[in-house]
Structures are given as structure tokens and as C-alpha cells.
Amino acid sequence: MTVRFGLIGCGFISRKHLQALASCKDAQLTAISDLHVARMEETKEYYQSISGEPQTITCYTDYREMLADSQIDAIIIASFSGLHALMAKEVLRAQKHVVLEKPMALSIAEANEIIALAEKQQRELMVCHQLRFRPVMQKIKQLIDTGKIGKPYLGVASIRINRTPDYYSAAAWRGKWSTDGGMLINQGIHLVDLLQWFLGDVKTVYGEITQTSPIKETEDVAVGIIHFKNNAKGIIEANIVTKPYNLGYSLSIFGEKGTISIEGPSLNKISRWFMEGEETNMEELDQLLNDGNEELYMYEDFIAAVNSQGRHVLIDGKEGKKALEVIFAIYQSELKKQVVNFPLTSFSTTDMNRKEGN
Secondary structure (H helix, E strand, C coil): CCEEEEEECCCCCHHHHHHHHHHCCCEEEEEEECCCHHHHHHHHHHHHHHHCCCCCCEEECCHHHHHCCCCCCEEEECCCHHHHHHHHHHHHHCCCEEEECCCCCCEHHHHHHHHHHHHHHCCCEEECCHHHHCHHHHHHHHHHHCCCCCCEEEEEEEEECECCHHHHHCCCCCCCCCCCCCHHHHHHHHHHHHHHHHHCCEEEEEEEEECCCCCCCCCCEEEEEEEECCCCEEEEEEECECCCCCCEEEEEEEECCEEEEEEECCCCEEEEEEECCCCCCHHHHHHHHHCCCHHHHHHHHHHHHHHCCCCCCCCCHHHHHHHHHHHHHHHHHHHHCCCEECCCCCCEHHHHHHCCCC
């Protein structure tokens, strides 16, 4: 059965969602909402051109009117971070399924509210950690879970990118704890999600951050040390001050019997793939690495869950909360100057305004 979608937010990130929808045979974009009429028109024309379908798409300047549209089954929330939780709760109350861009919320309380409401309303809530659907990441997860690398010892996630003052001045919500949520939440959360997905449940986190820019509140540098329940260690190091432009990302897993390391501007280069007693099939790896259809696979998973009784999305609210909780723990550790134990009972990015100097 075709799932009819509405989209809130027609900014840059919406294009990835539109491309995935246009490639899904059981998906249809029915409505869009944005405060800017011209941007909605551009979005509508873009989707119609890539989908090859001239179907009618209704435009709403007020997204709440879209929630009352009975022709919509699911809503994609691609607004700025500070509105994600509010909108998700409104969509669920309107009895519609939710595709929620990261971060799912800017507080533990709001994340828990969304999860509980999705369960109560019996609606699918999918948080967009699409890199889990990338075939090469699925392969790494399989190798770890089946013991091919042996006991995992260490995972390292590195984010070395550049965000200029112009980037933050281009949108009033950016760089504020209350509306943006921090560099790790916006630029680093996908790697944090992969790291904890690969290595499992977290026991403790210690973190520190540095803020240097006078034009914003949020951090420019962040480091975190994670102790997983299986006794593996994790290191997160991230910055947005890499000169003169992005250096890229890297994710490495070191185990008893093997090492896997992926790096590059979009994690598109394998720098190490070794497991004792295992031959590496480079042709297969190249195919996995070059498959960049993770957004499409994510939507196929969502549509299957909506259309199948008893089946649920792979990355629901509880899964989506895990990376958020790791990042919140790094921030809380900075505030408390001590190790943070899991699970976190409370935290909001607005707590960071209590940090000395803010």
C-alpha cells in the first residue's frame, strides 16, 4: 500500500528525503509545509522533476493545517533542531506516523515523551540515523556481532570539519543551545550513533568541550571517553575549527582478531579491513562501499513497518535516543567535571547555559 507523506521544512536536508521518496515505489509526497512560499514552490517543482510524476502537492505555510489533512499517512520533520520534539508530539497526537530528522530532541525528557507517545498512539516513529542502513556499515555490524573481530577493545570516532562564522550567521537558530543543541548533536551525531551501535550499551562517559567563537554559544571542540558494558573503550574527538576546510571523518574499530577503519569526506574510503584467518573480498567491499542508497533503504524499512502489522522500524525512538544520550553525557560531564553514569535521568542542552562564561 502506498504511504502518503507530508514534509515539514524545505531546507537543504529535505532534498535527501525527496530523493529517497522519489525512488520508493510505495511512497508518495502529498503535501509540504514551510514559512517561505517560494521555497515550497521550488521544493514541489524539484520533487516533481525527479519523480517524473506531476501529481498534486498541497502547500501549507502553517504545518498544523497539514496535520489535519486526512490524505496524509506520515510526516517528515526536517525543520531546525529546536522544533523537532514539539512537532513530533503534535504529529503523533494527530495520529500520523513520523520520520524525524536528528536530533530527535534537545532534552532527555522530550525524547522520553516522544517515545511514550508513539507507543500510546501506536504509530511508527523513525529517527534518521540513515548511516546504519549503509551496506558497508551493516557488514561491519555483522562482523562484530558474529565475533569475526573477536572481543572488541576500542572504537574511535573522529569528526574534523570546518564551520565558518558565515555558516552560523546564515540562520538565527544556529549556534544556540536552546535551538541548535551543539556541534556534536548536529555535526557529529551520526558517527556517535555508529560507534555505540557497533560496541553496545554504555556504562560511563567522561567528556570535555571548548568554546572559542564569540558569535555563538555552542562548542567548537569536543572529546569524550566511553566505557561500554562489554569493557570496550570508545573515543570521540570532534571539531569544527579544521583549517582551511573539512578534513573529513573517520571511524575505527579495534578488536582481538581484527581492525576495521573507514575514513574520508563521507566515510567512503577503507583504510584498514583485516580479520585473522579471513580473506578480504575487495570486490565485495567496493560494492558495499559504493552503495550510497542508505536513505532509500531507510524509507523502505519505514514503509514496510507502516504496512506490516507487528513489524516496526529498525531505528525507533529508543534506538534514536542512544546517540543523543552519549552526547548529553559528554556535555553533562563538562558541567560536572566528573564521569557520568548511565542511564541519564535528566539533561537539556539549555543546561549548558549554566556553564561558566555562557
